[in-house]
Amino acid sequence: MTDIQYPISGSCQCGNVRYQLLSPPTKVMACHCKECQKLSTSAFSLTALVATESVIFEGELVQWERLAESGNKNYAKFCPTCGNRIYHFNPDQPDVIKLKAANLTDTRILQPDAHIWVSQKQDWYEIPAGVPQFDKQPV
Template sequence: MQIHGSCHCGAISFTADIDPERVTVCHCSDCQALSGAPMRAIVRAPIDQFQLQGNPKAYVKTAQSGQRRAQVFCPECGTPLYGSEAVNPQHVVIRLGCVAERAQLPPRKQIWTRSAMPWIHDLESVPAFAEGS
């Protein structure tokens, strides 16, 4: 499936061919801190099937897994775009929050659940509003 994405301000955009069966929710503490959320939805794409327009910035961090990972974001608005191996990347791990087709990409698995917030599965009991509060 081809997907399209961009940062919040539009300075960076991309297209990628992905396998929708590989959509994952990650609960690791790195994803929590780097996204500012209790989890992050992601999908992996081969680097040769990822086309980027614009000039993002990268921050290299040793991940919870022990791998050195580049965290790539827009230098203008700060939108997290994707992650990849820090050296010789073979794949990008796209952040679904910046993908136009995100509503069509339900997660197929969850990883790093030992770091998941204990209340994450109790959201059905929390009052919900279609817009604002």
């Protein structure tokens, strides 16, 4: 999408956490795992994989942690006021964050490059033809 202008701003629901995305994500994933369904309160969660240095955050963030089924560390940063999830990260991979980018002002970048954990997908949701899909987490 050549008409998208960076930086793109984003914020939590209450506005206490704000950020600027300085460059395009390397990949956008739609995750259908049960944990992401809980997180998004929807059929899947959208995540934009971005370089850590391509995002500037303002405001207080708190952290929550869990171990994923894959064994990866899944840490989350969110707003302590409204609870809106801002991003996930694995401390063992400090150069990449998983931005929960649905709170960007321009969401045109959120076209999934792949759908993951389709083994837990809601039966009623149809993945668009031609988009790669993986039963679990791709290697």
